[in-house]
Amino acid sequence: MSSDLRDLYQETILDHGKRPRNFCELAAANRKAEGYNPLCGDRETVFLELEGDLVRDISFQGAGCAISTASASMMTESLKGKSRPEAEALFQRFHDLITGGSSAPADAPPLGKLEVFSGVREYPVRIKCATLPWHTMRSALNGAGQTVSTESGAEASPKDEPSAGPVPPVAC
Amino acid sequence: MSSAETLAPPAGAAASRRTAAARSPYDVEAVRRDFPILSRRVHGKPLVYLDNAATTQKPVPVLDAERDVYERIYANIHRGVHLLSVESTDAYDAVRGKVRALVNAPDAREIIFLRGTTEAVNLVAQTYGRRNVGPGDEVLITALEHHSNIVPWQMLCEEKGATLRVAPINQKGEVPLDTFRALVTDRTKIAAVAHVSNALGTVNPIREMADITHARGIPLLVDGAQAVPRLPVDVQELGCDFYAFSGHKVYGPSGTGVLWGRAALLEAMPPWQGGGDMISSVTFEKTTWNVLPYKFEAGTPNIAGVIALGAAIDYVTSLGLDRIEAHEDDLLAYATECVQSIPDVRLIGTAAKKAAVLSFTIEGVHPHDIGTVLDREGIAVRTGHHCAQPVMDFFRVPATARASFGLYNTRQEVDVLAGGIRQVIRMFR
Numbered sequence A: 001m002s003s004d005l006r007d008l009y010q011e012t013i014l015d016h017g018k019r020p021r022n023f024c025e026l027a028a029a030n031r032k033a034e035g036y037n038p039l040c041g042d043r044e045t046v047f048l049e050l051e052g053d054l055v056r057d058i059s060f061q062g063a064g065c066a067i068s069t070a071s072a073s074m075m076t077e078s079l080k081g082k083s084r085p086e087a088e089a090l091f092q093r094f095h096d097l098i099t100g101g102s103s104a105p106a107d108a109p110p111l112g113k114l115e116v117f118s119g120v121r122e123y124p125v126r127i128k129c130a131t132l133p134w135h136t137m138r139s140a141l142n143g144a145g146q147t148v149s150t151e152s153g154a155e156a157s158p159k160d161e162p163s164a165g166p167v168p169p170v171a172c
Numbered sequence B: 001m002s003s004a005e006t007l008a009p010p011a012g013a014a015a016s017r018r019t020a021a022a023r024s025p026y027d028v029e030a031v032r033r034d035f036p037i038l039s040r041r042v043h044g045k046p047l048v049y050l051d052n053a054a055t056t057q058k059p060v061p062v063l064d065a066e067r068d069v070y071e072r073i074y075a076n077i078h079r080g081v082h083l084l085s086v087e088s089t090d091a092y093d094a095v096r097g098k099v100r101a102l103v104n105a106p107d108a109r110e111i112i113f114l115r116g117t118t119e120a121v122n123l124v125a126q127t128y129g130r131r132n133v134g135p136g137d138e139v140l141i142t143a144l145e146h147h148s149n150i151v152p153w154q155m156l157c158e159e160k161g162a163t164l165r166v167a168p169i170n171q172k173g174e175v176p177l178d179t180f181r182a183l184v185t186d187r188t189k190i191a192a193v194a195h196v197s198n199a200l201g202t203v204n205p206i207r208e209m210a211d212i213t214h215a216r217g218i219p220l221l222v223d224g225a226q227a228v229p230r231l232p233v234d235v236q237e238l239g240c241d242f243y244a245f246s247g248h249k250v251y252g253p254s255g256t257g258v259l260w261g262r263a264a265l266l267e268a269m270p271p272w273q274g275g276g277d278m279i280s281s282v283t284f285e286k287t288t289w290n291v292l293p294y295k296f297e298a299g300t301p302n303i304a305g306v307i308a309l310g311a312a313i314d315y316v317t318s319l320g321l322d323r324i325e326a327h328e329d330d331l332l333a334y335a336t337e338c339v340q341s342i343p344d345v346r347l348i349g350t351a352a353k354k355a356a357v358l359s360f361t362i363e364g365v366h367p368h369d370i371g372t373v374l375d376r377e378g379i380a381v382r383t384g385h386h387c388a389q390p391v392m393d394f395f396r397v398p399a400t401a402r403a404s405f406g407l408y409n410t411r412q413e414v415d416v417l418a419g420g421i422r423q424v425i426r427m428f429r
Ligand SMILES: Cc1ncc(COP(=O)(O)O)c(C=O)c1O
Pocket: B053, B054, B115, B116, B117, B118, B119, B146, B148, B149, B194, B196, B197, B198, B223, B225, B226, B246, B387
């Protein structure tokens, strides 16, 4: 593999892409939201167990590319036990990382392992893959609960969309 | 330019066009030199352009033709007495003769220049469709259509309280004729099918489908976007009533396209867009429509684009669509063999009759990742739903990767693709 591809597909990303963590339907979830990228057919559901302002548990299900699956998987790992403002700040920091922006508050939690996504910045068409799970998580967190589409303005009524493929729901 | 009309094949030429497939192949390396973009590099690798179903690259004669218009004769058409306008008008209208010959239409008046296939389908839906489809009526399409041959009909059906019927495909991606026939009923008012599927490569049996719809007096529209660039098309032999295609997929400029329709149908249809050129006289009380084809060509068209489309038609006809078809058939057969021999690759679309499209998935690897890795090898393929989400649904995949061949692709490029796929598998498995 060429070295720049390695920057995108880091070992950790390949690992989480193949063996996603928290990849199940959370029985205790009291929030969920669906994310959909109509351009590539990626579809992910994020489940949250929210206790007051605390993310007690978080999981996801769906079918997506290696980048979006790994992003969702590592997002669930890093958000478990975080407060709502911390989750929001971490989202900003992650967003800054892959878009080269600087909008995160100074006291945002450190990215830690999420730094492996820095290579995505060099692949503009893949940025949405990495951010889809995060946008979906925010929608669940804010209780909006409707399908989040990467194409703003695109109506994403579930009945019109393709099934995401044969991914049977697995309980956590 | 006026020599276009003399290209008209004599009656019965369709059969001889096909038997000519035994002619010797063309020199693909020489052909490649006509396409400047093919020598560029992508991420440091030679470009392997395998996204020809999305759009095709342009040969020098097409580039020259467009430039020549602007450098030498450009003016608005159909409205000036000055020489430039006359020359531009002549050059523009001469392309109708070339298109007529390309698809063997009976009459150049039946050739309408539009923006592309999408606009052509919308035109028919909004004119023939709105006039003839009513509440409780049906429009028939197939399960392998591009969105541009689905949505215009959906919009029409919604407006009119009509129903969209969809002839199913089988696991190979073919439309079985018996189910197609069973869906043509007394309520069907028009049928619309792709000649060649952009997502699967399936070549539909248009002649048989036309016979079926005509048995009930129903017209058949054919979406020829993928067919015109890669096989000899003869609308009279196909027996269809409307035929649409895009200039940019046949090595011509984007923003050009064609609708052919039978003169009797076109004459009975109301105009679509109103404006200049489509009228013969206008007062505030009443406007009378212009004659065919101008009735359907409102406003200033893509003048230089259409003239350059003429150059593209000259280019493919001088190579010979029979030879292009043979060349692409060879590439498709070779690519199918190479790719099928790689474990974990699944071909989507295995119709007995296919053209130039190889859609595939790799077990456990998302097409998006396939696309990114191949891109770094210089290989341009399309990944996604190919504007055919119902097809993806049917095969229960969110997307596929698709390699599609053009007249300039080579077996070596297929080898590069196969190597790229092996690399994807090594990386993700
Ligand atoms: C089968 C088919 N029909 C219609 C279209 C639409 O063509 P255009 O976008 O040029 O209008 C395409 C192109 O993507 C196609 O492949």
